[in-house]
């Protein structure tokens with residue numbers, strides 16, 4: 633059986649990741665493809681427990697990083713890898729690029745540090761997405777979209793400068809991995825974003 637494709641969706645809060653993911657799932661299922669939607673942090677019972685801590689409790693950046701890694705390893709072992717092996721496509725809302733950008737750049741640990749810790753711990757169970765779609769739009773637009781959201785997590789509650797820095801860090805990451813990470817203009821209407829996403833998945 634052909635291995636499934638591993639697709640990750642990245643970008644700041646409010647850029648439209650969840651919206652796009654739902655459209656992609658319906659589209660792929662219509663073609664007969666089996667699809668698993670999942671998210672980080674989370675995706676497994678252990679991961680969802682850790683999600684509550686990582687998204688709401690302020691902890692030391694290194695502690696935060698390790699919590700994300702515990703959740704990710706569990707996620708890969710119990711969910712993502714078995715699905716891919718059985719031919720299911722996996723679409724994951726955030727993955728390794730989020731860790732590189734949030735903990736590596738925003739929390740100041742450095743991307744090389746983040747990647748070396750991951751490699752040392754995980755070794756051959758590491759997984760690189762086949763395709764990553766980065767949704768990018770001006771911070772004001774994303775802010776406008778999530779202003780009505782209740783219970784914002786600790787990252788969403790950060791100041792504007794944090795979100796500007798986040799956007800820049802994501803775009804730099806996309807430049808470093810041009811074959812894998814595709815930047816989509818997320819300021820466009822949902823249907824337009826979806827249409828451009830499809831181009832990269834055909």
Ligand SMILES: Nc1ncnc2c1ncn2[C@@H]1O[C@H](COP(=O)(O)OP(=O)(O)O)[C@@H](O)[C@H]1O
Nearest residue numbers: 644645646647648649650651777818820821822
């Ligand atoms: N392209 C878009 N244009 C306008 N509004 C959008 C678009 N994509 C999503 N939204 C709306 O913006 C809000 C945040 O979208 P969501 O998909 O939850 O973003 P994310 O998962 O990246 O935080 C939702 O209310 C959603 O309906």
Ligand SMILES: [Mg+2]
Nearest residue numbers: 649650651725
């Ligand atoms: Mg979302």
